Amino acid sequence: MSRCMQCHAQFHEPLHILNFYKATPLICPSCEQQWEDMCLTKDDTSDVRRCQRCLKVLAEDEITCLDCAFLEQSYRLIDQLYCTYQYKGMVRETIHQYKFLKDVALAEVIASKVRLPQEQFDYIVPIPSPVERDRGRTFNPVKVVLDQMHVHYTEMLETRIRPKQSALGKMKRARSANPFTFNSEINIANKSILLVDDIYTTGLTVHNAGAQLYVRKIRKLGVLTFAR
Incomplete structure (x- = not known):
């Protein structure tokens, strides 16, 4: 049983061949998912354009950043x-x-x-x-x-x-x-x-x-x- 460093909840990671030699996760699956949800590319679709230099999402009428x-x-x-x-x-x-x-x-x-x-x-x-x-x-x-x-x-x-x-x-x-x-x-x-x-x-x-x-x-x- 591990304790999440973020929410402090206890969690258990089932042991299998893919994680047998890995270190114990620092955060629980719920917090991990919340991090993943904040990835810059998470909500990107083919309609989303970003500045190639600073990664800002460009407005519809923005040709350049x-x-x-x-x-x-x-x-x-x-x-x-x-x-x-x-x-x-x-x-x-x-x-x-x-x-x-x-x-x-x-x-x-x-x-x-x-x-x-x-x-x-x-x-x-x-x-x-x-x-x-x-x-x-x-x-x-x-x-x-x-x-x-x-x-x-x-x-x-x-x-x-x-x-x-x-x-x-x-x-x-x-x-x-x-x-x-x-x-x-x-x-x-x-x-x-x-x-x-x-x-x-x-x-x-x-x-x-x-x-x-x-x-x-x-x-x-x-x-x-x-x-x-």
Whole structure:
């Protein structure tokens, strides 16, 4: 008998040849299904179109992604967003419980769901949060998940304390000064970089961080997030 790390219900997984050598599941079948229901492709049909770059569902009258067009006025766009889950339902509840209610044990659940892209990158770089915020939380939500995934990452960005981005409108966020600075001696010219963040919302956070990398003549910039 196992206990689900999400709903804390006890569950029993019947033993058979397909799971005999597998580790015990972290979450129960009900929670597992709720994660599956939040997959970005779950409700896609032949009529659903997504931006190939940022994975946003395009409106019927959108020929090109308006979000990317808005960002392109001020930034060089990322090459690709890699993300599996929508930020709603079980996924949103889990990230909120983990990040804001400091249930750090859920990092193991999130790590089990996040998948690195198959493409190879020279450096994997976590999006930083202000030191003061990490100190109050007692952990960095992105780095702890990467640690759980046993991913080697390189810290080369830092950021100052700023208003929580979820509390600001899109235009206010766009007009804010870039909060990120590059703090590494590494020469990243012609390198490919994978930025990792928890949530992709407007794209302004990762494009601000990307601006500090593009100016150093990187070759490619991908972004991995836990949810979109």
